[in-house]
Amino acid sequence: MQEEPFEPNLVGFLCTWCSYTGADFAGTARMTYAPNVKIIRVMCSGRVDPQFVLKAFREGADGVLISGCHPGDCHYKEGNYRTLRRYRLLIRVLEQMGIEPARLRLEWVSAAEGARFQRVCNEFTEQIRALGPLSLNGGKHEQHQA
Amino acid sequence: MSNTKPKVAFYWCASCGGCEESIIDLAEDILKVAAAVDIVFWPVALDFKRKDVEAMEDGSIAASFINGAVRNSEQEDMVKLLRRKSRIVVAHGSCSHLGGIPGLANFWDKETIFRRAYLTTPSTDNPQGVVPLEKSAVDGCELELPRFYDTVFSLDQVIDVDYYLPGCAPPRDLILSAFQALLEGTLPPKGSVLSPNKSECDECDRNDTKPEKLEIKEVKRPWEVHLDPEVCFLAQGVICMGPATRAGCGQRCISANMPCRGCFGPTDQVYDQGAKFLSAFASILATDDEKEIENIVQTIVDPAGTFYRFSLPSSILRRKRLEAVK
Numbered sequence: 001m002q003e004e005p006f007e008p009n010l011v012g013f014l015c016t017w018c019s020y021t022g023a024d025f026a027g028t029a030r031m032t033y034a035p036n037v038k039i040i041r042v043m044c045s046g047r048v049d050p051q052f053v054l055k056a057f058r059e060g061a062d063g064v065l066i067s068g069c070h071p072g073d074c075h076y077k078e079g080n081y082r083t084l085r086r087y088r089l090l091i092r093v094l095e096q097m098g099i100e101p102a103r104l105r106l107e108w109v110s111a112a113e114g115a116r117f118q119r120v121c122n123e124f125t126e127q128i129r130a131l132g133p134l135s136l137n138g139g140k141h142e143q144h145q146a
Numbered sequence: 147m148s149n150t151k152p153k154v155a156f157y158w159c160a161s162c163g164g165c166e167e168s169i170i171d172l173a174e175d176i177l178k179v180a181a182a183v184d185i186v187f188w189p190v191a192l193d194f195k196r197k198d199v200e201a202m203e204d205g206s207i208a209a210s211f212i213n214g215a216v217r218n219s220e221q222e223d224m225v226k227l228l229r230r231k232s233r234i235v236v237a238h239g240s241c242s243h244l245g246g247i248p249g250l251a252n253f254w255d256k257e258t259i260f261r262r263a264y265l266t267t268p269s270t271d272n273p274q275g276v277v278p279l280e281k282s283a284v285d286g287c288e289l290e291l292p293r294f295y296d297t298v299f300s301l302d303q304v305i306d307v308d309y310y311l312p313g314c315a316p317p318r319d320l321i322l323s324a325f326q327a328l329l330e331g332t333l334p335p336k337g338s339v340l341s342p343n344k345s346e347c348d349e350c351d352r353n354d355t356k357p358e359k360l361e362i363k364e365v366k367r368p369w370e371v372h373l374d375p376e377v378c379f380l381a382q383g384v385i386c387m388g389p390a391t392r393a394g395c396g397q398r399c400i401s402a403n404m405p406c407r408g409c410f411g412p413t414d415q416v417y418d419q420g421a422k423f424l425s426a427f428a429s430i431l432a433t434d435d436e437k438e439i440e441n442i443v444q445t446i447v448d449p450a451g452t453f454y455r456f457s458l459p460s461s462i463l464r465r466k467r468l469e470a471v472k
Contacts (some may be wrong), residue, residue, distance in 0.1 A: 051425075135467075
């Protein structure tokens with residue numbers, strides 16, 4: 001039996017004010033792009049608890065995208081700055097856990113930037129395709145056996 | 147006359163012995179405990195053997211207090227046996243609750259640990275390169291050792307656990323109230339951590355000194371600063387796990403002027419103590435500039451080891467990816 005080619009399984013956390021609207025814009029403008037990113041809408045990129053990212057990886061995501069408003073544009077003034085700080089610290093922790101930092105991507109996409117969202121999805125999909133599966137086995141790792 | 151006192155067992159797995167000490171530290175109160183219960187198994191203090199436990203009827207032990215993480219086949223075997231014989235199992239201390247300090251071995255695997263411990267430490271004197279084997283022949287006899295796992299597990303990843311006594315080691319008042327609740331039948335719902343469900347900062351004497359807005363410009367390790375004994379550690383630029391750690395320890399470290407290391411684990415609302423602390427800590431870094439953020443982040447020497455000091459095996463990721471270790 002032939003093995004199925006690897007298709008990256010990606011999760012995207014998009015803030016409702018900018019990036020989700022940007023993704024919506026890409027859709028209404030009928031732009032085509034890689035369908036790999038499974039979108040989860042959050043009120044602000046600052047709402048993305050690092051636990052969400054780890055859980056996504058553990059449950060089978062090969063990559064996680066966090067996308068919010070451009071710096072200075074946050075609907076809540078500083079949510080995206082918190083995201084940026086958490087992101088910088090989280091990729092260091094991920095690296096220590098043996099997960100390539102490139103598997104977590106932070107992007108700023110405004111409501112008008114449908115084309116940018118299209119490009120981000122395509123790029124990220126190809127980047128993770130090149131990295132290969134994360135193979136956390138849905139978090140099962142090594143089982144203890146007596 | 148048959149003995150009607152409830153039977154209690156104590157056991158240790160991958161631990162340092164401090165949790166055994168925490169029982170001894172009950173001092174004269176241990177006599178009250180010993181008077182109220184019948185201790186049927188306690189390898190560190192009493193001469194009962196595994197076969198004595200095997201001979202007991204299933205469910206005949208009222209409660210087993212098990213400390214230490216599980217990292218080899220003997221420990222797994224023993225805790226499964228005790229689970230079968232006990233009506234209640236209490237994970238005693240950080241290692242069995244969360245994985246604890248031995249759980250930091252989840253940044254490596256069996257091979258790298260053995261190489262370090264038996265071959266490459268500066269104090270190793272092992273010219274023949276002997277490492278423990280599961281089976282070895284000595285003078286015509288075959289000797290067996292337990293199998294050592296790549297991964298350290300918290301107790302509830304191996305058996306069903308009824309209650310958790312947190313702490314490295316659990317403080318005396320929490321142990322005593324757990325015993326009292328056990329004897330009076332007033333234990334909370336199964337799965338409870340037997341300590342208040344609020345954060346350490348809530349109980350901290352230094353909380354009043356916390357500025358309105360905490361801002362970290364550079365991260366210092368405790369030995370690099372002359373720590374003010376009354377001021378919030380985070381306000382002094384030192385990592386303190388208090389915001390992401392459960393209360394109830396009696397501030398043993400903080401009153402000795404050392405920041406909280408997180409041994410009580412997270413509150414009920416949190417799955418992953420390290421990730422939650424990361425979230426809180428990153429949000430108080432004092433800059434919005436990406437370069438400056440990176441500079442501050444780089445001043446943290448070992449973020450994963452610090453944030454998950456006691457909880458790596460029970461975290462969402464549980465361990466460093468094995469493929470990345472090998």
